[in-house]
Structure formats: C-alpha cells, structure tokens
Amino acid sequence: MERPAATVGTARRVLRAAGCAGVLLAGIGVGPVVRALPRRVRERLVTAWARTLLATLGVRVRALGSSVAVPGGLLVANHISWLDIAVIAAVCPGRNLAKTEVGRWPVLGPLVARSGTLFIDRDRLRSLPGTVARIAADLRRGERVVVFPEGSTWCGRAGGRFRPALFQAAIDAGAPVQPVAVRYRSAGAPTTVPAFVGEDGLAFSLWRVLSLRGLVAEAVVLPPIPTDPPTGDDRLARRAPARRALARRTLARAAQAAVDRERDGARHCSVPARPPSVVPERRPARMI
Template identity: 65%
Template sequence: MSTWLPTAPCTPGACVAASGPAVAVPWRLLRCAGCLLVLLAGVALVPLVRAWRWLPAERLVRIWTRTLLASLGVRVRAGATAPPAGGALLVANHISWLDILLVAAVRPGRMLAKTEVGQWPVLGPLTTWGGTIFIDRDRLRSLPRTVEQATEALRRGERVVVFPEGSTWCGRYGGRFRPALFEAAVRAGAPVQPLTIRYRLADGSATTAPAFVGEDGLLASLWRVVTVRGLEAELELLPLIPAGRHPGRRELARAAQAAVDLRRFPDGGAVADGPAAAVLHPPAAAA
C-alpha cells in the first residue's frame, strides 16, 4: 500500500452494485471474446502505427478505444468545450479502469498511471507503447522525476492526462485533488483542462457497477461491466483554466476540483478523505 497517496474508503462490498438490467450469460461471454479480439488487434497494430509516422495516430487511438468500449457494451457520451491548442494538463475524477479508455476515446494524451498498470496482461504493453508516464505509488522519492517527465511532455505541446485524486472512488463520493502533478502545468506554463466522468444506465440513473475500488480484482470488475445492459460512460470537458491564472499548484488543484465537483455532484454528493470519508460513506449507505 502507498505510504503517501490516499486510499479511498470505497470497497466492492459496500459501494459497488451491478443493479439494473443485465444481459444473459452467453452475451457476456461474447462481449469478453470481442474485447479480447480488439485488444489483440491493438497489440498487432501498434508496431505499424509506430513505424509509419504518417498514419493519423490520435484518430486511430480514438477509433480503437471506442471500438473496445463498444465490445464491452459501453456507450460513450461526450460533451466538450473547444479543445486547447498545444499542451494541456487534463485532470479528471477517477472511478474505474474504464476511465483510461474513455479519456482516450475522446481526448487522447499521455496517461499518468501507477506502475501496476504496466504489468497488466495485454493492456500493460499497450499503455507502455502509448507513452504512459508511470508513477510508483510506494516510492515518494520518484515523484519529482514523474513531475519532470510530465513537465517536459507539456513543454513539447503534448497532452498529459492525470487522475489527481490518487485513488479510485465509487462515483457517489470522491477524494481531494492532490496538487503535486499540477506543478507540471505551473512549470510548463500550460493550461489545465478539467474533465468530469460519470457512469449511467440507459434510463439516465447513476450506477456504481463500473467502479474499481478497494481490493477489487480486474477480472471481477470486467465481468460486472459486461453484465450491465445499457451502460453509458459520460465524459464532459469543462472550461479551460488558462496558464497563469493561479499562482501555484495548490490553488490550481482547488480550482480544477471545484469545476469537476460542480458537474459530478449536481445533487449534493460529497468529497472527503481519510476518517471523514468513512463517516460520510458508511456501508449501510451502499446501493
């Protein structure tokens, strides 16, 4: 367990519910098979995309990730402001491993992910080849190098995607945005693009089924996702925070979180950390 990044109090037993309509078991297996085929196709195509520089890599990433999400039965819904020109730090709330695919399907960029993601089967090599910046959650001394890598990418005009809560939450509650990675935007003089992620069913009701929290396993989470009928993943790009508007990383983190929270908790959800979150988010309140 990380000694310096937060751990959400959300757990599969207390917070995650595969409520709503479900698809039959054969259809779930078909979705899993389709997902595997799309993943393998991605692995096969990566060397070609890397070798043939003239290929529209970003467009291909969007098409591939949308196809992968569709194979899992997930429909993408995106509302966006005008995209920034040049480098930008994209920051979003964090609910699931699906978040990575969702952002890539709409606004691809260099992801910041924990080192464990690089060790996942199939997805691990794909994220590595995609230029992911990995962060070792168990080694505080590695943080300055991670910030510097993100800074260099922003200076080159690249987009860097960060989930600054430092942990996944179920979606009904969230964590505080940690300011460390916002330092990269301050140093590079790059704008910050806040994003809000939500998961809903076809009838518009919120669902925690995609949440990947606590000691949840990747396969168990995948099975929940392919079980749900009419799962919709929503990504909303919020107004840009221009470079220089806030003097430091802490002020920048608070401004980005305020923008995200205004959209993700329109009905009065909560943001909390540590013991406070445990009080706000008791098991009895599970869906």
C-alpha cells in the first residue's frame, strides 16, 4: 500500500489555487493569438505557460529519455490524470485530442477549446473516421498531435490497452508515432495521488494535487516508431481492411510496449477518500 503523502498547509493551498486560476485565465485570453503564431514560437510559449501552470500547482516537471519529440508526429501517452495534458505540453507541446466532456469543464474547458484542441465523442462511433481524418491532416501539415489511446485515465501499474483506431491517422499521413511515458513521484517514490479515476470530481482531484508536497511529474520521451508511407491507392486500401487493421494493432502494441517499460506506478491505486486537509498524514488512504 502506498504510504500517505506529505501535504502543505491551507495557506499554501489557497495561494496555489489563486496562482493556478490566474495562469488559466491568462491562457484563455491569449490562446487564439498564440495559435496564430509560427509553430516554433507557439511551442516555446506553450511550454513556458504549461511549466508556469504546473509550478503554481506545486508540480515540478522532469523531461527524461534520450529522444527528442519530432514535429509532425502522433504523440501517444499513457493517461493518469488531467495533469497529463499540461505535463506533455511542458515537454513536447502539440495539438491535443480530448473527450467532449473536457470542453464542458469550468475554466479549463474554454482554455482547451481556444487552444485548438480536437474533441471526440466516445459515444458516437460514426464520428471516429472524421476525427482520424482531421488528425491525419494536421500531421501532414507538420503539426504534432497528442492523444491518449487508453481512452480513459488509469491508476497504479496496470494501465489500459492502447486502442488502435487513432493510429490510423499516423498510417494515413505516413507520420511517426512517438510514445511518451508519464509518471508521478513524491518523496522519491511513485505516487497515485494525482490519479483522476473512479467517482473523483475535478474539484476534489484539484484540491488533492494542490495539497501535495514535492510532487514531480516525469515525461519519458521514447524513440519514434516509423510508419510506412501511404500508397495513394485508395481503392487498394478499401480492398484490404484486414491489412489496415493489422497495421493499426501492430503500431498500438509497439507503442504500448515502449510505454509499459517505463511505467513505474505504485503497485496499487490509492487515492484519499477525503481531501488531505482532513486526512491525518499517518492514516492509510482508502483503496479503490
């Protein structure tokens, strides 16, 4: 079982919350302007903004791995928390794909919408081909697109399976797939406190992160996986759906294997049943 995490005082939590709100509001205001800037300038500004946001939350970011994020690649990462989006942006920013519910979140929703995020309705499978086509178009233009192919957040060492559907965008665009492993540590050990799972509400999860002392987010950028360039023969592609499905599954499995090798989450998922302010530090967290 994960040991209870050290927490900060109430005054520090309130200051962190105020700083976070200020940075988010600033992002909402300048988001459309930043999107119109050249890619390299835009990426530098997004990286600086994301690192500032995480700093206000008390989160330190570490970029690991010997690889550099390639432009025009499909970046795929494991999904633990709503923090993942900012962590990825702080290391290798790109255009995000998010579920439609994120666009309805208070404050954060307008921000991700103004930043050019693509939204996908997981309850409408008919919209999936259009989403894949839009991602492929962005990749062809040299944009980096960030997706979380597990489809949901996970907690502990057991992550979800990388769903292969979105990998079709990389195949269609002839773009590389770049795996990134996201993990969180506190006091030098893996922690599941930032995990956003189960019946967690966003406000409760945010308060838990604001309360944590010494949280470190690590993003391990792994070598890109090349894809074969498209043949350009659409009729042949339609005649070989099994071949396309096999290519998607192969890419998804290779990316997941790379991420799993770097995954060092706690053996079990432990998140507090109540905000840390009312949970004594020595009391074990409730198992989920």
